[in-house]
Amino acid sequence: MQWEVVIGLEIHAQLATKSKIFSGASTAYGAEPNTQACAVDLGLPGVLPVFNKEALRMAVKFGLANNCEITRRSVFARKNYFYPDLPKGYQISQMDHPIVARGELEIELEDGSTKVIGITRAHLEEDAGKSLHEDFHGMTGIDLNRAGTPLLEIVSEPDMRSAKEAVAYMKKIHSLVQYLEICDGNMQEGSFRCDANVSIRPKGQQEYGTRAELKNINSFRFVERAINIEVERQIDVLEAGGKVVQETRLYDADKNETRSMRSKEEAFDYRYFPDPDLLPVEIDDAYIEAIRATLPELPDAKKRRFIDEYKLKADDASTLTSDRALSGFFEAVVKEGEDAKLAANWVISELLGALNKNGMALADSPVTADMLGGMIKRIKDNTISGKIAKQVFAAMWEGEGDADAIIEAKGLKQVTDSGAIEKIVDEVLANNQAQVEQYRGGNEKVLGFFVGQVMKASQGKANPSQVNQLLRVKLQG
Amino acid sequence: MHNKTIAELSQSLAQGAFSSVELTQTYLERIERLDPQVNSYITVTADEALAAARQADARIKAGTAGTLTGIPLAQKDIFCTNGIKTTCGSKMLDNFISPYDATVISNFKQAGAVMLGKTNMDEFAMGSSNETSFYGAVKNPWDLDAVPGGSSGGSAAVVAARLAPASTGTDTGGSIRQPAALCGITGLKPTYGRVSRYGMIAFASSLDQAGPMARTAEDCALMMNAMAGFDDKDSTSIERDVPDYSASLNQPLAGLKVGLPKEYFAEGLDNDVASAVQVAIDEYKKLGAEIVDISLPNTGLSIPAYYVVAPAECSSNLSRFDGVRFGYRCDNPKDLEDLYKRSRGEGFGTEVKRRIMIGAYVLSAGYYDAYYIKAQKSRQLISQDFKQAFEKVDVIMGPTSPTVAFNLGEKTDDPVTMYLSDAYTIATNLAGLPGMSVPCGFVGQRPVGLQIIGNYFDEARLLNVAHQYQQHTDWHTRAPEAFR
Numbered sequence: 031m032q033w034e035v036v037i038g039l040e041i042h043a044q045l046a047t048k049s050k051i052f053s054g055a056s057t058a059y060g061a062e063p064n065t066q067a068c069a070v071d072l073g074l075p076g077v078l079p080v081f082n083k084e085a086l087r088m089a090v091k092f093g094l095a096n097n098c099e100i101t102r103r104s105v106f107a108r109k110n111y112f113y114p115d116l117p118k119g120y121q122i123s124q125m126d127h128p129i130v131a132r133g134e135l136e137i138e139l140e141d142g143s144t145k146v147i148g149i150t151r152a153h154l155e156e157d158a159g160k161s162l163h164e165d166f167h168g169m170t171g172i173d174l175n176r177a178g179t180p181l182l183e184i185v186s187e188p189d190m191r192s193a194k195e196a197v198a199y200m201k202k203i204h205s206l207v208q209y210l211e212i213c214d215g216n217m218q219e220g221s222f223r224c225d226a227n228v229s230i231r232p233k234g235q236q237e238y239g240t241r242a243e244l245k246n247i248n249s250f251r252f253v254e255r256a257i258n259i260e261v262e263r264q265i266d267v268l269e270a271g272g273k274v275v276q277e278t279r280l281y282d283a284d285k286n287e288t289r290s291m292r293s294k295e296e297a298f299d300y301r302y303f304p305d306p307d308l309l310p311v312e313i314d315d316a317y318i319e320a321i322r323a324t325l326p327e328l329p330d331a332k333k334r335r336f337i338d339e340y341k342l343k344a345d346d347a348s349t350l351t352s353d354r355a356l357s358g359f360f361e362a363v364v365k366e367g368e369d370a371k372l373a374a375n376w377v378i379s380e381l382l383g384a385l386n387k388n389g390m391a392l393a394d395s396p397v398t399a400d401m402l403g404g405m406i407k408r409i410k411d412n413t414i415s416g417k418i419a420k421q422v423f424a425a426m427w428e429g430e431g432d433a434d435a436i437i438e439a440k441g442l443k444q445v446t447d448s449g450a451i452e453k454i455v456d457e458v459l460a461n462n463q464a465q466v467e468q469y470r471g472g473n474e475k476v477l478g479f480f481v482g483q484v485m486k487a488s489q490g491k492a493n494p495s496q497v498n499q500l501l502r503v504k505l506q507g
Numbered sequence: 508m509h510n511k512t513i514a515e516l517s518q519s520l521a522q523g524a525f526s527s528v529e530l531t532q533t534y535l536e537r538i539e540r541l542d543p544q545v546n547s548y549i550t551v552t553a554d555e556a557l558a559a560a561r562q563a564d565a566r567i568k569a570g571t572a573g574t575l576t577g578i579p580l581a582q583k584d585i586f587c588t589n590g591i592k593t594t595c596g597s598k599m600l601d602n603f604i605s606p607y608d609a610t611v612i613s614n615f616k617q618a619g620a621v622m623l624g625k626t627n628m629d630e631f632a633m634g635s636s637n638e639t640s641f642y643g644a645v646k647n648p649w650d651l652d653a654v655p656g657g658s659s660g661g662s663a664a665v666v667a668a669r670l671a672p673a674s675t676g677t678d679t680g681g682s683i684r685q686p687a688a689l690c691g692i693t694g695l696k697p698t699y700g701r702v703s704r705y706g707m708i709a710f711a712s713s714l715d716q717a718g719p720m721a722r723t724a725e726d727c728a729l730m731m732n733a734m735a736g737f738d739d740k741d742s743t744s745i746e747r748d749v750p751d752y753s754a755s756l757n758q759p760l761a762g763l764k765v766g767l768p769k770e771y772f773a774e775g776l777d778n779d780v781a782s783a784v785q786v787a788i789d790e791y792k793k794l795g796a797e798i799v800d801i802s803l804p805n806t807g808l809s810i811p812a813y814y815v816v817a818p819a820e821c822s823s824n825l826s827r828f829d830g831v832r833f834g835y836r837c838d839n840p841k842d843l844e845d846l847y848k849r850s851r852g853e854g855f856g857t858e859v860k861r862r863i864m865i866g867a868y869v870l871s872a873g874y875y876d877a878y879y880i881k882a883q884k885s886r887q888l889i890s891q892d893f894k895q896a897f898e899k900v901d902v903i904m905g906p907t908s909p910t911v912a913f914n915l916g917e918k919t920d921d922p923v924t925m926y927l928s929d930a931y932t933i934a935t936n937l938a939g940l941p942g943m944s945v946p947c948g949f950v951g952q953r954p955v956g957l958q959i960i961g962n963y964f965d966e967a968r969l970l971n972v973a974h975q976y977q978q979h980t981d982w983h984t985r986a987p988e989a990f991r
Contacts, residue, residue: 076706119826301870306713
């Protein structure tokens with residue numbers, strides 16, 4: 031049977047506020063356990079939450095960027111359940127009146143076509159702490175530093191039809207939240223993670239199959255693998271005559287399998303009700319418009335502009351606009367180097383290549399945009415060739431200075447003095463009489479050999495087009 | 508010394524008739540000698556009190572004292588007090604030393620008041636007789652066989668027994684006014700949002716409100732001057748100017764329109780209580796008030812709505828008491844579930860568990876609309892009743908409680924009858940309105956309270972109305988014989 035896969039994602043993006051969503055404690059990652067948990071985060075008797083309006087601003091920004099409806103009166107609700115890293119015994123979230131309602135976003139598929147994915151809602155909530163099971167001699171340690179960190183839970187419609195589409199959607203949101211500067215997108219630290227609702231149905235069937243919820247997946251690769259493995263499992267179950275049960279499943283990356291966490295029967299009744307400690311959040315049009323005015327150029331618009339303005343290929347434009355910092359870096363290189371094509375090539379192949387190889391982020395690159403632009407300038411004005419430029423780039427990467435300094439220090443300046451080039455050409459021709467005869471006998475392919483020899487003799491510094499021209503003249507003799 | 512009001516004590520301290528240390532010692536001595544009969548304090552903070560009194564004396568000497576500087580007060584053990592055990596009347600918090608002060612506590616500290624100790628209360632403020640306390644029942648100083656009312660039973664008893672000049676209470680469904688009535692003292696529950704709830708251990712967040720309990724309305728006004736105001740740590744506290752509550756106490760009452768809701772004088776009201784209240788209302792007529800018969804037709808919804816909303820909120824508020832971070836933890840839990848079940852099972856008393864169960868039930872999937880949503884709608888109807896009434900009258904009067912203090916143990920086996928003792932007080936909490944109880948007579952040796960309900964933020968008027976009555980009556984000056 032032909033099966034159709036149906037996927038919806040719930041993405042949790044930690045909002046990049048300085049302090050927590052309902053307390054003044056810091057949200058910085060990586061501190062000693064329980065040093066960033068104040069009385070409110072600890073859920074001490076008598077404490078009360080006070081809403082951090084910065085989280086509201088960020089949520090509204092996200093909604094506006096996706097043409098979502100913004101709720102004028104949103105309400106915090108308590109989601110009640112017991113867990114040791116949930117200090118109050120309830121999580122403050124939003125249920126019936128989320129801050130962001132229906133919207134949509136366009137993803138690009140591998141074949142270059144696009145698809146619109148519906149966003150059901152996005153709501154604000156507080157993160158829980160962490161349970162630590164190692165190093166406590168069979169006991170469990172609780173770290174509440176993360177408790178109260180603001181989250182935006184972004185819920186999609188079940189609009190995705192393959193793991194690849196799910197990944198494309200997740201990447202799109204990932205890029206967007208960073209563009210909007212509302213989330214640092216750090217997946218290792220758990221700032222951006224997702225749950226996937228996965229079901230299958232016979233192709234052509236209208237109603238959805240029974241879904242399983244895959245919990246807490248924190249990398250793009252795992253999302254794809256977890257969904258594919260779960261789809262295979264569901265197909266096996268159905269084709270063996272069984273039934274998929276509605277349940278929550280955990281993806282085990284080490285074993286590459288999903289396994290049941292709890293079934294629908296065991297599912298919690300969260301007993302949601304409006305949080306009486308917090309007033310409904312009321313916002314007006316002026317507030318919304320003020321935030322709209324702060325929206326940056328978004329990835330899709332930027333990509334179109336890069337294609338129009340810089341005449342880039344769609345692929346390159348996609349790569350360069352996938353990350354706001356990268357697109358900014360690229361534009362700075364263009365400004366300095368005055369050649370968009372060269373800038374795109376150098377950023378995509380050399381710079382990103384070097385960063386990947388060294389496992390580094392753009393922010394840590396030893397080669398700045400000004401340095402790279404400065405080097406491209408020297409390619410354009412024929413001071414160096416593209417080949418020599420690779421040496422220059424490597425030296426810049428090693429911290430040996432900017433392009434001009436390196437060219438000077440290493441004597442890499444291209445030889446354009448025709449007298450000097452002619453001298454080398456004459457020497458090469460004199461030393462390779464046999465090849466000269468071949469050329470003159472009609473084998474023009476040996477021209478490449480002479481070019482190579484001249485370049486070698488000049489240590490790569492001779493201007494290649496001048497070398498070519500001179501060789502042709504001399505060989506035709 | 509111990510028969511003086513705050514207003515009188517403040518004057519004596521200023522004049523140097525005695526020092527705050529002497530005054531504090533007097534009370535500490537009385538507590539030590541007399542409290543074993545009443546059981547009104549859970550914790551007495553003698554050392555801290557004397558240290559605070561010495562500081563207060565220095566302030567008085569330096570001329571930087573305020574009205575409350577050097578005045579000893581008792582604080583309900585529901586307010587978190589930095590470095591001092593804060594139990595909320597529960598075994599669950601018997602080992603809990605709060606690392607911070609509630610806003611109410613820090614406000615009093617700033618005013619220079621001296622805390623004598625923490626008063627006994629119904630466990631987590633759930634009760635109308637102070638019999639649910641882990642620390643044992645409080646006895647009514649007027650009759651040691653009777654309950655003091657609840658949940659602020661200890662706070663009412665300390666004032667009646669002259670074991671503190673005044674105290675704080677909290678009122679979720681009548682917990683300031685009902686014990687004030689049953690112990691013959693004056694108590695005010697302010698408008699919801701008038702006094703910060705930060706650091707006050709939550710029972711039902713949308714209903715809880717702290718207020719003063721004292722001998723006179725004048726003293727309540729002095730305490731309100733310190734307690735009331737916006738607190739940026741409490742999102743439900745209201746940003747609104749605080750008047751000087753003492754300033755308008757002496758306004759004449761001529762022309763005051765007093766509404767008497769017929770529902771508050773109907774079946775269930777004890778005849779003797781009704782008579783005492785009627786005499787008080789006659790007194791108001793003499794003072795120039797105009798009496799208007801009114802109706803609050805949805806009064807009957809109060810108790811059912813309250814016993815959905817309050818347990819629902821409490822079931823969630825009390826989830827944090829799980830044996831993980833603070834408070835009672837059972838011995839040798841075998842796993843997480845066992846830790847939760849036994850810590851909570853052993854740490855909470857019966858009434859608390861009953862309300863948590865009711866609350867979890869009314870919030871559960873499939874019942875939420877039928878109970879919680881319906882209760883919220885009832886709440887709106889009740890508020891609407893008051894809104895219409897206050898278009899016609901300035902204040903509403905009636906009995907605070909349908910009966911005088913009942914005997915210890917009399918209603919403990921029948922929670923529903925117990926709940927009825929708050930029949931006249933609950934509606935104001937559901938509507939968020941301010942209400943007072945003022946002593947207005949006795950049935951036998953047990954006191955009767957007159958309830959005065961005001962419009963939103965009309966505390967100054969309530970205090971004025973109560974003060975004028977107290978200028979013409981002496982019920983509030985009476986003290987139980989054993990504690991004079």
